[in-house]
Amino acid sequence: MPEDRVTTLTSELRAYAEEAGGDVTQEFGPAERLAEQLCAREAAGPSAGSGGPQGESWPGEAAEQWVWTADAFQDRPLLERFGGEGWEVERLDALGRFVCRRDLEHPMRWEYRRETAGFAERAARTEELAPEGWEPCGVWGPLAYFKRPAAALDGPAARIAAPPPPPRKRTWIGPWVYVWIAVSLLAATAAIVWGVSAADFSESGTVPGLLVGAAAGGAAAWLALRSVLRRGAPGGE
Structure with missing residues (x-):
């Protein structure tokens, strides 16, 4: 068994025994027998299942x-x-x-x-x-x-x-989240409509400014909506 794996397993077993309030030997048996079981488990690989030899289970594994x-x-x-x-x-x-x-x-x-x-x-x-x-x-x-x-x-x-x-x-996800998104979309739309109605298109910078503002507002609203919808997506990993 690789040395780094030995160190990791030893730390995990010691931490488990400390949490349980008992001695390592009392929790897991003689060191020689435990070492044999751990080596057999490592050699078997992940496909061997969640139990140890003879169907024994290990702390925190299942x-x-x-x-x-x-x-x-x-x-x-x-x-x-x-x-x-x-x-x-x-x-x-x-x-x-x-x-x-x-x-x-x-x-x-x-x-x-x-x-x-x-x-x-x-x-x-x-x-x-x-x-x-x-x-x-x-x-x-x-x-x-x-x-x-x-x-x-x-x-x-x-x-x-x-x-x-x-x-x-x-x-x-509370209803207030969807209400907030709807209000944000309405506010962005109202700002765009007001900007278009009040704009002076005789100035060269007006149209690009409106386009940039509209794009930024729409992007912000879309990102907020997507964030909530993605957080509420069903299923798991």
Whole structure:
């Protein structure tokens, strides 16, 4: 087994044992036997399935995935709800959706927070939150999302005995978003109509200026509409 892979597996197993509050040997058995099983699993490759030899399972390996999206007014309470159900946000995809996973064997609660920060401020904010156990899990425009396992504060009490099934609903976009887009389109259209009616076409710069303004307004409205529609697209990765 490659040395870097050995280091990674050792760190993962040690972290899991620490979260469980037990000794590594108690959690995974004798080191020699564990090493043999890990080597056999690595040699078998990804096609060997999610279990180890003799059908044994490994911590954090068997997981389910779920993808959902929400507007900025609903994302925080929903993150709190789904984090309490054991869903860990791995990232935000290109459509701005939350890509989540949940450990099937050892589900645990997760906590989330959202920060508004530009690109230059994001690194500093990440460094400030790190001592409290927060780590970045996604960015959407100026919104930066952070997560931490509830076990960091609650220990084994953060485990979930019987997590509920994944929600059937995947999209939480409020009507106000579509109203805002409609108002923006109407405002852009009204500005163009007013500009055309008040323009002095005898000046050479008038027509190009109107065209540029119309294009900019239309592009902004279209980008806003596309952003919301893409965030509300069904399905997942």
